[in-house]
Every structure is written in structure tokens, then in C-alpha cells.
Amino acid sequence: MSAVWRASRAAVKRRRLQTFVIGLVVLCSTTTILLGLGLLTAASAPFDKAFAQQRGAHTVASFDLAKASSAELAQTARRPGVAAASGPFGQAVLEMPKDWLWMSAGSLTVVGRAEPDGPVDRIHLLEGRWATAPGEIVVNWPVAGTPGPGRLGTQLKARGAPTLTVVGFATSMSKSAGAWVSPEQMAALHPAAAQMLYRFTDASTEGQLRTDLTTATAELPAGSLTTAQSYLTLKRTFSAQVDAYLPFMTLFGVLGLLVSILIVGNVVSGAVVSGYRHIGVLKSLGFTPNQVVAVYLTMVFVPAVIGCALGTLIGNAVVGPILWVAFSGVETGSASIAISWWPSVLCLVGIPALVVLAALIPAVRAHRLSAAQAITAGSAPRTGRGLRIQRRLSGTRLPRAVSLGLGQPFARPGRSLLTMAAIVLGVTTVTLTTGLTSTMVAYGNAGKGDGAVRIDVQAGSPTKGGTAPKLNDRQIEARLRSLPGADQVTARALTKVSLARSTQTVFANFYRGDSQDLASEIVKGHWPTGAGEAVAGPAFLNQYGLSVGDQITIQLNGRQAPVTIVGELMEGNARALDSNWQTLTRLDPTTDAAEYTVRLAHGADVQSYIKAVKAAGPALRSAPRRSDSTATTTVVSFASVFTVLLTVVAALGVFNTVLLNIRERRRDLGMLKSIGMTPRQVMVMTVSSVAVLGLVGGLLGIPLGIAAHRLVVDHVGVISFPESMKQVWHLPQLAALVLAGVTIAILGALIPARSAARLTIATVLHNE
Structure with a gap:
């Protein structure tokens, strides 16, 4: 074997340029393939792993306690197809004020649970402790990390509910609730609904989940099931943003793989053909045909391994920043966003094997030649x-x-x-x-396309002196319009609303004023012009199975409003829809705008307008909108x-x-x-x-x-x-x-x- 290694090493040194080409081709190919595979696996693997660790619920179902008792709901856990179940837990919806814990105002689903563990939906406690007494609440923290110091002990005051003290932060991959309280506290909230968490023996498709849930609730009174949330919907939400990158990442990965096969095969096969004379010399010196093949395979295997190792290192270094961008703003919960180990292993093993396979075919052909034939094969x-x-x-x-x-x-x-x-x-x-x-x-x-500068103005922020804003919502809008340089002003209110037949809350943007810029983003239908109309992006529509013309019901502060999807946005958050002020008035006429967008007239001085905004209201913060x-x-x-x-x-x-x-x-x-x-x-x-x-x-x-x-x-x-x-x-x-x-x-x-x-x-x- 030492003779084979010495001959291979000598061949590598003699063919430095060709060795470099093989190594560089393999490096580029490995980097390309690893990026595609790594980002592809990151779309679902982190969710699946965290969901399995928490024994996530395949279906989170809510029931009307006026139609089905807690005892009847408990019986559903023993129905055919149910592998495990937790509940029933009391469930109530609280209407939270503006800027509670730096979160959006609106509906908050609260569930009463005695402990975070259980056969289904084992809630992961991030900070603090579990709520065990009345007056305590654990808030769901949906993003990675912890809320940070100083937030435990915060007093939350919802409309029509007692003051609750935050004693902990937790996260649930099942998104079963926005917060949890003790059963005693839930009883004091007089819940009208109860929650059941199910894991089924077969939960591979949406159709199977619907069939399983129908079987589990078949003996309940008609109309008792009010909402049902599938974990597959959560999974789509989790990967909705990274899915935007998957089509071209997958295509580039396929192109990279094809180019790798062609070039590596061409380079290695050509190297073998040009080395026929060297093979003939080795045979004349006494090397057996198998040893000759081993020499040549080793000669190409060495640069392939080096190039593959470097390509794997580069790919892993590059994939991190891309993952950070792809999952920015996504509610990842306890999922750890990182590239899986198997793409690296696959590249480290598979690509050198591909190189060896490409070299083996011509090497085996040369293996059959005599020494004289091999020497003259490449020069005739x-x-x-x-x-x-x-x-x-x-x-x-x-x-x-x-x-x-x-x-x-x-x-x-x-x-x-x-x-x-x-x-x-x-x-x-x-x-x-x-x-x-x-x-x-x-x-x-x-x-x-108009080239105009846009200024974002935040309202209601506390001033250095701690004084409250002196201008109300309508006065702020009027003042912004009156300042020199203003052309158009759009007001926006952001709140969380509940969707009928869903346990999740979603963000709702309600706009007032000039909406020409917003209307330009519509690709199907039209911008909402009347009460009860809304638009959403493709991610939201795909997630909830909606299209332009469909109707949904949103709930806020105990009020409901039917909303018709009248348009599709070019882009939109997977958990947000847009509507107008007329629709907000039906739900909560007391809600004020929290943000204003001002389009300046052509030629207007940006800094002068920002100074004028600051002078108009100390609680107003303004900054030019970033154009990137x-x-x-x-x-x-x-x-x-x-x-x-x-x-x-x-x-x-x-x-x-x-x-x-x-x-x-x-x-x-x-x-x-x-x-x-x-x-x-x-x-x-x-x-x-x-x-x-x-x-x-x-x-x-x-x-x-x-x-x-x-x-x-x-x-x-x-x-x-x-x-x-x-x-x-x-x-x-x-x-x-x-x-x-x-x-x-x-x-x-x-x-x-x-x-x-x-x-x-x-x-x-x-x-x-």
C-alpha cells in the first residue's frame, strides 16, 4: 500500500494545476449544494423537532360550554384514533390595552391550566414560574430567547377583568394560548369556552386531521365545537417566510448538482485519459491493474476531500446569515434555527464518492490495457x-x-x-x-415610483418629562397635514383580532386617510373602500385557505364583524390582514391610530419637516422611511x-x-x-x-x-x-x-x- 500512496502523492505533485482544478470544482459544488440543502431542511426540521419535544397538539379545539359539559369533553379523549389528550381547560378572551409588555393591543386568549406539563402540549417555561394562585398570569413569549430582565411582576389590566401579575414567560409550539392562569383564576373569569388538546394516531394530512376530530367529537351535541386549529397550519406559518426563498434555492441547488456532475465527471475523466501514459509506466514497473486503479483514484480523491471539506466550512458559514434573514420576525417559539447536521455529512461523504465514481469508469477501462497500449493511448x-x-x-x-x-x-x-x-x-x-x-x-x-420621500411618525410615545401627549388622534393627523411640505397622510391602527373558527389571534391593520400608495400594492381585486372589506397577502390567504371574494369573521372587544376579502396584496405578513377605518369603527370606535405615514411634496425639505413634527408634539417621533x-x-x-x-x-x-x-x-x-x-x-x-x-x-x-x-x-x-x-x-x-x-x-x-x-x-x- 505504501507504493500506491507514494505513486499517488507523486502524481498529485506532478499535476498541481489539474489537482487544483479538481479541488476548486469540488469546493464550489459543495458550497452550492450545502447552501441549498441546508436552507431546505431549516424550513421544517426545527419546527418538527421542537414540536415533538413538547408533545405538541395535532389539533387545538375549543368548545362552547353552554352546549357541551366538561365531563362530555373529557370523554372525547377515549374515542378511536385519539392517541393522547389534555383538557378540558377553561378558556377566555381578554381585551388588552395598548402597549402591554410592548405587544400590540387587542384580543388575548387565556387558558386555565394547573401545570405546564401533560400528555399533550408540554409548555416550555422560559423565565419565572408557573401561575398557581389567583391574580397570576404566565404570558406566551413567541420569539426566540427570553423577554429580558425587568418584565416579571408587570401588572396587566384587561378590560373588564381583574389585575393580573406576570409571574412567568413560556412558549408553546402548539400556540394553544396567548397566556395561562391557574384554574381558580380562570373560574373567576367565568369562561364560556373550554379547550381540548389532541394527538391522533394518524395526523399526516389536513383531511386526516378533520376526520380524526370528527370521530373524536361525534358524540358531542351539535354545534359544540367552535374552533379547531391544525398543527399543519402552524407549520406552514413557521416556514411561510423561508418558503419564499425555497423555490430559487432549490432550483439553484439542482443546477449546482447538475453542473457538479458534469464538470467533476469531465475533469476527472479527462485527467484519467491524459494519464494513460503514466498508467502504462506504472504497469511496466510491476504495478498490478488493481494497484494502478487505486493510484489514480487516490490521486483524485485527495483534492476532492480537501475541496469538499473547505466547501462545507464555507457553506456552513454563509448559511447562518441567510437563515437569520429568512426567519426574522417569525414566531419560532422554542425551535432552534440552525442548519441540520446531515447536509454536511451528505456532502462530505457523497461528493468525494461522486468524484471517485467519475474516475472509476475510465480508470477501469485503462485497467484492461497492456503497458504498451496504455503508454501510446494518449499520444497517438x-x-x-x-x-x-x-x-x-x-x-x-x-x-x-x-x-x-x-x-x-x-x-x-x-x-x-x-x-x-x-x-x-x-x-x-x-x-x-x-x-x-x-x-x-x-x-x-x-x-x-413617484420618487417622493415618506416619513413615519409614531404617536403616543412617552416624553422625557413623562407628560402625556397633548394632541389626540384626529388632531395629530390634522397637524401633520398642515405642516409645510406635507402632501398625503395615512393613519394606521394596529391591533390583534380573533378569527372565527380559529384559536389563533392575528394582527389587523386599519388605515385612514390617503391610501394611494397602499392601493398600488394590490395585484388582484381592489383596496378596501367600504366597511367590512379587507385585503391580505398570499401567505395569509394560503395559510387559511382563502381567496379573493371569501368571507371571514373577526372579533375584537366582544364584537364581531363579517369581513370580505376584496383584494390580494403583493406581499403581506402570514399573520396579518389590512382593512379600513370603517371596519374598525364597527369593532371598537375608541381605538386610536398609533402610526402615521406622511408623503412629502416634491422638493420638500426632509429635516425641516422632521423638526416641525417634533415641535408640534413632544410625544411624536418621526424618521424617514428606509427605501431598502x-x-x-x-x-x-x-x-x-x-x-x-x-x-x-x-x-x-x-x-x-x-x-x-x-x-x-x-x-x-x-x-x-x-x-x-x-x-x-x-x-x-x-x-x-x-x-x-x-x-x-x-x-x-x-x-x-x-x-x-x-x-x-x-x-x-x-x-x-x-x-x-x-x-x-x-x-x-x-x-x-x-x-x-x-x-x-x-x-x-x-x-x-x-x-x-x-x-x-x-x-x-x-x-x-
Whole structure:
């Protein structure tokens, strides 16, 4: 084995450039694949793990205690299909004031539980202790980490309810409640509903969950079940934002995998072919055929392992910031957002194995050759269709160097096809990235086409002296409109409302005033113009199975209002809908706006307006709205990184092909130089041999890239792009993309072409 290792090490040292190419190709491929796999697993794996650890409820159901007793509800735990159940727990809805614990005002679902543990929905206590006595409450903290010091002991005063002291913070992956109190405290709240938590033996689909719940509640009085929440809905909410990145991440991962297979196979197979003479020498020295194969596999395995290890490290370093952006603002609960271990292991094991497999096929073929045949296999002059095509092209008006170069791809058609396939995928990637960039830039500029500056004004913030704001809601809006430079003013109230037939609360934005900017974000339907109308983003609509024209019922402060979805926003929070002030008046006419957006007139001085706002009300805080878009920046950056990686890999494939062709045709190059071919003509001939592959690759890759772009933008779950943002292709742009394949081919061919141009006749004769 030591002889095999010494021979392999010598081969690695002798072929430093080719070893470097293999290592770099594997590095780029590993990074690309790891990013795609890592982000793909992060979409659901953290939720599944945390949900399993907490024995999360497959269904959280609420029942009307006026129609079904607690004893009848307890009997449902023993129905067929129920694997485990907890409850019944008393449930009430409290209406919280503005800015309680820095959270939005509105409905808060409170459940009475004696302890956080149980067979279903084991609540994870983050800080403090559990509520065990009247007057105590544990608040659900839905985001990662803890609330921080100083919040325990906070006094909460809900409308029509006794004062409750916060004694702890906890989180539930089942989202079974917004807060928990002791059973004694719940009895004092006189709950009209009770909660049951179920785990079923089969909970794989929404249809199965509905069937299981129907079976479990079949013996209850009709109409006793009021709401039911599926854990699959929670899972979709958890991954709703990261799902926006999955279509193009998955597509880039597939492209990266295909390019890796083509280039690694091409590089390694070419390395084996160019090493036939070395194999013959080894056989003549007494190496067995199996030892020869082992030498060559080890020679390519070493740089593959090094490149794979470095690519894994880079991929793990890059995936962290992307995960942070993808899950920002998502209620992750106790889920730990991190890349799983298995993508790294898969890359570390699978990609070197792929390299070895690509090398094994030609190595086994060389294994059957005798020493004499192996020595002469790579250096014998080649004849055939390549030479015939070169002769035909010599009769055209093309320069002789160009005609010779154009005929070279036909001498090695298999190698040329692999190289062209890599160029096609490279051009596909460039085209896809160009389209995505244009679409995302247009998306980021939506509503800003007028170029006007917008100022966000927060109302109701405490002043340094602790005095209350002197202006009420309507006075603030009027004052903002009257200040010099103001053009339009939009007021917004934010609250939490309950949805009928759902145990979750959602955010509701209610707007008043000028809504031209908001209406510009509608892609289907129209902006709410009357009471009882609302719009939402695609993530919200998909999560609750709604579409434009459907009706839902929202609840706030004990009042209900039917709301019709009259439009779909281009983008929106998965847990938020937008409506107008008329709808808010039906639910709670006392609610005030908390934020105002002011669009300044063209030419207005921004700093002067901000100073005027501060002078108008000490409790008002204003700042210019940031014009950047995190989604746009993330998608464009991510796509650009993938494009650079895959373009480098494709160019390296061309580099390897040209390098192999030059090594195989050293005798021909020496003969051409001996009859007067200049170094410049050698470079032209070499570059021409791959330029035609680049041109054909560009023509084939552009339609594939356009199709991939359409596939991605049509399947982004949280953004609904209008058709104007999808039609981003223009003739000059397409003409430039055609040259992308030629550029990739030329970049890959330049270095070996210069090497061929510098090759002297004496060097060739010496090698022969």
C-alpha cells in the first residue's frame, strides 16, 4: 500500500494545476449544494423537532360550554384514533390595552391550566414560574430567547377583568394560548369556552386531521365545537417566510448538482485519459491493474476531500446569515434555527464518492490495457471526423486558425458535449439571476415610483418629562397635514383580532386617510373602500385557505364583524390582514391610530419637516422611511453568489477541456508551428475551438433560464408578483445573454491557450 500512496502523492505533485482544478470544482459544488440543502431542511426540521419535544397538539379545539359539559369533553379523549389528550381547560378572551409588555393591543386568549406539563402540549417555561394562585398570569413569549430582565411582576389590566401579575414567560409550539392562569383564576373569569388538546394516531394530512376530530367529537351535541386549529397550519406559518426563498434555492441547488456532475465527471475523466501514459509506466514497473486503479483514484480523491471539506466550512458559514434573514420576525417559539447536521455529512461523504465514481469508469477501462497500449493511448495522432470537418472549413473564407479551431470539438464529441452542457447550465444560471434581479428590483421599488420621500411618525410615545401627549388622534393627523411640505397622510391602527373558527389571534391593520400608495400594492381585486372589506397577502390567504371574494369573521372587544376579502396584496405578513377605518369603527370606535405615514411634496425639505413634527408634539417621533428591501437584497445577493460559483465551475470545465486537448495535440501544435503558425494564431485557434461551444450553449441556456425564472416567481409563497414584474426580458438584454456562454468559454480557455501559444517546437520534440 505504501507504493500506491507514494505513486499517488507523486502524481498529485506532478499535476498541481489539474489537482487544483479538481479541488476548486469540488469546493464550489459543495458550497452550492450545502447552501441549498441546508436552507431546505431549516424550513421544517426545527419546527418538527421542537414540536415533538413538547408533545405538541395535532389539533387545538375549543368548545362552547353552554352546549357541551366538561365531563362530555373529557370523554372525547377515549374515542378511536385519539392517541393522547389534555383538557378540558377553561378558556377566555381578554381585551388588552395598548402597549402591554410592548405587544400590540387587542384580543388575548387565556387558558386555565394547573401545570405546564401533560400528555399533550408540554409548555416550555422560559423565565419565572408557573401561575398557581389567583391574580397570576404566565404570558406566551413567541420569539426566540427570553423577554429580558425587568418584565416579571408587570401588572396587566384587561378590560373588564381583574389585575393580573406576570409571574412567568413560556412558549408553546402548539400556540394553544396567548397566556395561562391557574384554574381558580380562570373560574373567576367565568369562561364560556373550554379547550381540548389532541394527538391522533394518524395526523399526516389536513383531511386526516378533520376526520380524526370528527370521530373524536361525534358524540358531542351539535354545534359544540367552535374552533379547531391544525398543527399543519402552524407549520406552514413557521416556514411561510423561508418558503419564499425555497423555490430559487432549490432550483439553484439542482443546477449546482447538475453542473457538479458534469464538470467533476469531465475533469476527472479527462485527467484519467491524459494519464494513460503514466498508467502504462506504472504497469511496466510491476504495478498490478488493481494497484494502478487505486493510484489514480487516490490521486483524485485527495483534492476532492480537501475541496469538499473547505466547501462545507464555507457553506456552513454563509448559511447562518441567510437563515437569520429568512426567519426574522417569525414566531419560532422554542425551535432552534440552525442548519441540520446531515447536509454536511451528505456532502462530505457523497461528493468525494461522486468524484471517485467519475474516475472509476475510465480508470477501469485503462485497467484492461497492456503497458504498451496504455503508454501510446494518449499520444497517438488522431484522425476522423474532426480532421474531415477541418478540411471542409479550410475551403471557406474563414482564417485558417479559426477553421482549424472550429473543427476541434468534433474530434472529441463526448468531451465537447459535456463541456457544452456545463456552459448551458452556466448560461441558464446567469439568465435566471438576471431575471430575478430585475423582478426583485421592481418589487423593491413598488409604490416608490413617484420618487417622493415618506416619513413615519409614531404617536403616543412617552416624553422625557413623562407628560402625556397633548394632541389626540384626529388632531395629530390634522397637524401633520398642515405642516409645510406635507402632501398625503395615512393613519394606521394596529391591533390583534380573533378569527372565527380559529384559536389563533392575528394582527389587523386599519388605515385612514390617503391610501394611494397602499392601493398600488394590490395585484388582484381592489383596496378596501367600504366597511367590512379587507385585503391580505398570499401567505395569509394560503395559510387559511382563502381567496379573493371569501368571507371571514373577526372579533375584537366582544364584537364581531363579517369581513370580505376584496383584494390580494403583493406581499403581506402570514399573520396579518389590512382593512379600513370603517371596519374598525364597527369593532371598537375608541381605538386610536398609533402610526402615521406622511408623503412629502416634491422638493420638500426632509429635516425641516422632521423638526416641525417634533415641535408640534413632544410625544411624536418621526424618521424617514428606509427605501431598502431586505427580501430584494437577500434574493439578489444569494442568486449572485450562486451565479458566481456556478459560472466559475463552468469556466473550469472549459479550462480542463482545453488543457486536455492541448496535451493530446502537442505533436500537432509542434507541426503547425514548424510550418509557420504564430503564437497569436495558436491562441485564436484554441479560443475558437470553445467559442462555438459557448455560442451554442448560450442559445440553449437562455430559454431554459427564462423558463426557470418563470417557475421561481410563480411559486414564491409570500409574494404575488404582478405580470409587469415577470415580463423583464428585452431584446438588448437577451442579446447580451447570448454572449454569456461565449464569455464563459473564452474565460476558461485563455490560460491554456496562452500556454499553447508559448509552447516551443523544441519542447514538443523533446517530449516525443
